[in-house]
Amino acid sequence: MSILFTIDSVTAGYEEKVVLHDVSMAVEENDFIGIIGPNGGGKTTLLKVILGLLKPLSGRIDYSPGDLRLNQIGYMPQVAQGDTLFPVTVEDVVLSGMMHDRGAMGRMGRTEKKRAAEVMDELGLRPLAHQALNELSGGQLQRVYLARAVSGSPRLLLLDEPATFVDASFEADFYEKLKLLNNRMTIMMVSHDVGTISAWVKSFACVSGKVFYHPHSKITDEDLRMYGCPIQLVTHGDVPHVVLHKHD
Amino acid sequence: MENLFEYSFVLRSLLGALFASITAGLAGTYIVSRRLVFLSGGVTHASFGGIGLGYYLGINPVVGAAVFGLGSAIGMEYMSARGKMREDSAIGILWALGMAVGIIFIYLTPGYAPNLMSYLFGSILTVTDGDLIALGIISVVLIVYTAVFYRTLLYISFDENYARTFTRHVDLFRYVSVGLTGLAIVLNIRMAGVIMIIALLTIPANIVMLFTRRYLRIIVLSTVVSFFGISAGFVISWFTNLPTGATIVAVLVLFWLVARGARSLIRSSNIEKLKKTTI
Numbered sequence: 001m002s003i004l005f006t007i008d009s010v011t012a013g014y015e016e017k018v019v020l021h022d023v024s025m026a027v028e029e030n031d032f033i034g035i036i037g038p039n040g041g042g043k044t045t046l047l048k049v050i051l052g053l054l055k056p057l058s059g060r061i062d063y064s065p066g067d068l069r070l071n072q073i074g075y076m077p078q079v080a081q082g083d084t085l086f087p088v089t090v091e092d093v094v095l096s097g098m099m100h101d102r103g104a105m106g107r108m109g110r111t112e113k114k115r116a117a118e119v120m121d122e123l124g125l126r127p128l129a130h131q132a133l134n135e136l137s138g139g140q141l142q143r144v145y146l147a148r149a150v151s152g153s154p155r156l157l158l159l160d161e162p163a164t165f166v167d168a169s170f171e172a173d174f175y176e177k178l179k180l181l182n183n184r185m186t187i188m189m190v191s192h193d194v195g196t197i198s199a200w201v202k203s204f205a206c207v208s209g210k211v212f213y214h215p216h217s218k219i220t221d222e223d224l225r226m227y228g229c230p231i232q233l234v235t236h237g238d239v240p241h242v243v244l245h246k247h248d
Numbered sequence: 249m250e251n252l253f254e255y256s257f258v259l260r261s262l263l264g265a266l267f268a269s270i271t272a273g274l275a276g277t278y279i280v281s282r283r284l285v286f287l288s289g290g291v292t293h294a295s296f297g298g299i300g301l302g303y304y305l306g307i308n309p310v311v312g313a314a315v316f317g318l319g320s321a322i323g324m325e326y327m328s329a330r331g332k333m334r335e336d337s338a339i340g341i342l343w344a345l346g347m348a349v350g351i352i353f354i355y356l357t358p359g360y361a362p363n364l365m366s367y368l369f370g371s372i373l374t375v376t377d378g379d380l381i382a383l384g385i386i387s388v389v390l391i392v393y394t395a396v397f398y399r400t401l402l403y404i405s406f407d408e409n410y411a412r413t414f415t416r417h418v419d420l421f422r423y424v425s426v427g428l429t430g431l432a433i434v435l436n437i438r439m440a441g442v443i444m445i446i447a448l449l450t451i452p453a454n455i456v457m458l459f460t461r462r463y464l465r466i467i468v469l470s471t472v473v474s475f476f477g478i479s480a481g482f483v484i485s486w487f488t489n490l491p492t493g494a495t496i497v498a499v500l501v502l503f504w505l506v507a508r509g510a511r512s513l514i515r516s517s518n519i520e521k522l523k524k525t526t527i
Binding site: 051053071073075077083086087088089092093095096099100102104105106107108130132134148 | 277281283396397399400402403405406407409410411412413414415417421457460461462463466
């Protein structure tokens, strides 16, 4: 496996508080990393640093090992607060994923619309192309935001709690789609639900001020204790998972 | 001579209606979809302070209003972006302060007491050539700005956080958009009035949004709806001698009620069709 990019001694945070302390990690191409950790541990901050939205206080992200460019990163932010009453169609949202190389005067022509149609086909959104967002179910909305994140054909896909507000019945279907996408892109996904995602991810990164990379999809209480990752493990009966205990 | 006066009055009214419609279509769609209706109310009322100051200093009141409008629009956007203060409280304070400043300065202005009512409720009779030219310029600027940066503006309005991943100029676009919107609002004050202008910005866009959720269509169709509403308002106010702004609002609300009725008719007929096809 080759390295896509590395995080080199990154310290990052906001005016009031430093969240990530001297974090280093190498991300391999085609990995599917579940990012877990306590609230305020720096999971979203880590994604923002990788995206270039937040400048590290010290250290840097080195994109050169895999020749990764910022416009090759797809991003699906936490969508809970998205304004679904905003007058915009599914197609428009999917097209916005292709703004990265277009500049502020970007136009969306036939090529872009064709690409958007392909992505919508792949994610089962094509019949909804001209619907407004407020007419969609939670699961459909989630797929729209995923489509936006992948329509620019990224090499790295960053997802921030993609399943938070979605009915559990949609979850397996959603992760199935991610698994297919993982064939052509590296994925890093923040989640609270370690039990569920352990069936889909290839590895874990525990973020709690520091980052500990765990190169397997099986993770135990002992691992978490060793990493100093105080999280509550959640398990679901209908999804394959390792037996996990509640952390004390 | 009288004919000529009437001719220029009609032309003036038509031009005024056209420019006001364009600003209502472009700025109104932006305001309604970004949920800035209350903020626009704040900007309009804050700019009344500029009108009062203009009178007191003996300069064009619209210039004073433009300065106050632009300043308050950008100031409120800044405060809400920084999250340092509750936005609705900030708007409420600025709203009242603007009105108070305006009234104090007009009270202090010696001699001639300006026709306050025309600023509060609007009147096409007080619109000057300078006002029309300024409205024309802001209309053209708004059209060009929206056309050139259409996708960027749409996506920043829809999801600012995501937009930051593809442009570094999100804040710049926000301030320019809000600034232009503030100016457009203020320049419509003489015609539509401080109190009524909020209707011009919200009702047409809301009428169109009953039928479509496509941003570009909303802009175009709300411009058309505004033009008909304003023109009808002019005609009715001319013949009945009612204040122009108030008449326009009444007409637009009537349009809105009819549109709502039409939509529920369309919905129920669609449901009937569905029932028939499923049987």
